[in-house]
Amino acid sequence: MQPEAPGAAEKATAPYGSWESPITAAAVSAAGRTVEGLAVAGDGRLVWVEKRPVEGGASVLVREAAEPRGKALDVTPQGFAVRTLAQEYGGGSGAFAVQGDTVVFSNYSDQRLYMQTIGDSSPRPLTPDYAASEVCYADGVFDPHFHRYVTIMEDHRNNSSDPVTTIAAVKISDRDVNEPTILVSGNDFYAFPRIDPSEKRMAWIEWSNPNMSWDKSQLWVGYFSEKGEVQNRICIAGGDPTLVESPTEPKWSSKGELFFITDRQSGFWNIYKWDEQSNVVIQLYALDAEFSKPMWVFGASSYDFVGKNDSSLKIICCYRQNGRSYVGVLDPGSGSFSTLVIPFSSVTNIVSGDECFYIEGASANLPVSIAKVTLDEKRTVTTDFSLIWSSSEDVTEYKSYFSLPEFIEFPTVIPGQHAYAYFYAPYNHSFQGPSDEKPPLLVRTHGGPTEEARGILDLNVQYWTSRGWALVDVNYGGSSGYGREYRERILGQWGAVDVNDCCSCATFLVETGRVDGQRLCITGESAGGFTTLACLAFRQTFKAGCSLYGIADLTSLRAGSHKFEACYTDNLVGNKQAYDERAPINFVDKFTCPLILFHGLEDTVVPPDQTAKIYKAIKDKGLPVALVEYEGEPHGFRKAENIKFTLEQEMVFFARLVGKFKVAGDITPIKIENFD
Structure with a gap:
């Protein structure tokens, strides 16, 4: 189902995939800001980390404006970036903590902890300057009992491939830089050190x-x-x-x-x-x-407390069910639960403020945003919902081009079993496809493989659909959001369950008459890149594929895995025979269609040689193939110019080799080996 648009009867007819659209790759990359972590400062205003592709992927701590609809203010001074490298994936969500007007953060370039007064541009270091950023910190909190900062510490000094993870305390009371004091140690991993404000005790998670x-x-x-x-x-x-x-x-x-x-x-x-x-x-x-x-x-932060200082404490929380997020208020005393009506269909983080709470979320019509929500006195009804930040402030200008997601359930290869996806039909208020033509389909496979596609407004998706492509985001068996049993379908079956589900979804859409079975393409990032390559190696469903920093060689991935995922691949793949039988690099002879590959040369999660190997093998076989490598990019592209280039080249590659149509716009294609 699509929104009605004025002048719909006057649409021009043009081949699917060739439609003109104002949602350019430049617009997509400019709208690529993300939010990482929420906290409330002493003045009641929200602070968060904002990742900015247009600034080379900089991660900056910002503070909510003092006035409604005002512009958020940068807290992080020039020369600093708020991002931790702990557990390799790092990011900004666990890289800072706020108490009053004081913030402690992990600085990206040296991984030291710094303390800063909000409004001051001179952060001071709290931890020693170790060579080569050998010690990382994350998920810290202020300790009100001993005037210190308690944090996860990941120490690579003795063994870079097997770092020691502990819970440590860092002094913040004097200006001297001291070695952290270890509080809890002995296990492989720790997270969520949380200190009781009323008594001298701490909770934590370990595994x-x-x-x-x-x-x-x-x-x-x-x-x-x-x-x-x-x-x-x-x-x-x-x-x-x-x-x-x-x-x-x-x-x-x-x-x-x-x-x-x-x-x-x-x-x-x-x-x-x-x-x-x-x-x-x-x-x-x-x-x-x-x-x-x-x-x-x-x-x-999936929940927080409202009414913290009185007897009527309640919990504001979010949950996922049947492909949608809900926000509600839970009374821990009575067990009663009240669902709130809000515009978001996807919610990822919640924190409580003064007489309000803040949520990070999105919907089919709203990109990833932060909203400030006020409740009535009984805390059961929303009285105000206002956006204070958006990943794409100008997105409404493209509204008449948006395709809305349809949550679909499709049969898997196992009788009686189903999997889930979000289907986006091609839509553009100025164009329609010929009556005798079905649109090409792009299947997207998420990473993890335990992540989840959420059916929200994403200009990456709209870039395709507004040009006449159909797109489907598959939540194959192994995805999160549907409970442990669904998530564990993939254990011992990675490269089988995900592959089968992606192919089943594409086949379902062909059989229900929605897409062209001769123009099926597939794309994926990281673990999704592996699923893409495995689909091309072991099935004949798709006509072309795109792997972004994907995995081709399971054995070498396991050998080079960082500590956080050292055993993860074993759990997903199983025995040695499965490692060999499901690795796309071992079955290049079975590839029959074109492939384009992208990889960052500073990727420490999936080494770039994974992509280089599959590129050479496909090239030597004589199939059309292209490779783009980016200097300075890690696991996941952070720079706007690279995000733009990747999107354009992927679309042009599919158009030239599968679509047989010309993409609208001035895009110079890269050379395709064994084709140009």
Whole structure:
């Protein structure tokens, strides 16, 4: 279903894929700002990290404007960037914390922690200057009891491939730079150190290889001694060998009550509370829905408290169910839950402010944005919803070109089983396709592979659909958002379940008459790039593909994996035979269609030689192939000019080799080996 537009009856007829559109690749890259992490400063104004492709991918801490509809103000001074490299994926969401008008942040270039007063342009270092950024910090909080900063510390000094991760304390009370003091150690990974504001104790999450945090983890509480050391530790959740669970996101209320999210028994992440006296955990509200998500980066905040300083404490939270996010208010005393009406269909982070709360979200009509929400006195009805930041402030000028997502359920190769996707039909208020033609289809495969496509307004999608392409975002088995059972479909089956589901989705759209079966293309990033390459190697469904920093050689990926994912590939692939049988690089002879590849040369997650290998093999076989490598780009492109170039070249490649139409606009195609 598409929006009605004036003059729809006067549409020009032109081949699908050739339509003119104002949504250019430059417009897409300019709208590529992202938000990473939310926190509220002492003056009640929101602060967050903004990643800016037009500034070379800079990550800058900004503060909400003092006046409604005012412009947010940069907090981070020139020469600094707020981004941690912990667990390789790093990012800005776990790279800072705010208390009052003071911020502590991880600086990208040297990975040191700095402390800064908001409004001051001279941050001072808190941690030593180690050579080559060998120590990283993330997910820190201020300790109100001992005037220090407690943080996750990842130390690469003794072994770069097997760093030591701990929970450490950093002094902030004097101007001397000191070695951090280790508080908790001995396990492979830690996250969410959270300190009770009312008593001297701390909660945290920990887990060990071969698990990822969403496979199996533990929630602990430790009590501080008079000297600030952690002692008398108690395992709150995850210690029972008869239960498989992944507790996450612990938070203390102002009264010292510990809340957290776990997926015990039901397989869905729900909100729980720890009863300290009986040392049992109590489920506050049962729902077959996901109140959290896999922890790929630090700093997630899926819920927070409203009414912190009175007896009417309530929890504002979000959850995913059937491809949509919902926001509601949970009363932990009565267990009652009130769903709020808001314009977002996807919500990723929530933090509480003064008489309001802030949410990061999006919808089919709104790009990723931050909204300020006010409730009535009973905290059950939304009285005000106002956007304070948007990833694309000018997006409304393209509204008449937007294709709206349709949530679809399609059959998999297993009888009676289904998977999910968002389908976008081609749409442009000025053009229509010929009556005897079906549109080409681009299948997008997300990364992870435990990430999730969310069906929100994304100009990357609209770039294709406004030119006459159909596009489908597939949430294959293994995706998050649908519970543990759905997420674990891919365990031991990576390269099979995801491949089958992507092909089944494309076939379903052909059989239901929506797309042209002779013009099916597939694209994916990272793990999605692997799925793309595997589809091309082991199936004959698609006519061309695009892999962006994707995986071609599973064995070399495992050998070179960083600690965070050291065992992840084993869990996904299985035994050695499967490593060999599912690696696209081992089956180049089975490739039959064109391929374009993109990779950043500073990628430490998927080494660039993965792409170089598959490029050479496909070239030597004689198939049309093109490779673009970017200097200075990591895992995921951050620079606007590279985002623009990638999008343009991918579309032109598909148009020349599969679409048999000319793309509107002045785009000079790169050379395609074995074709030009």
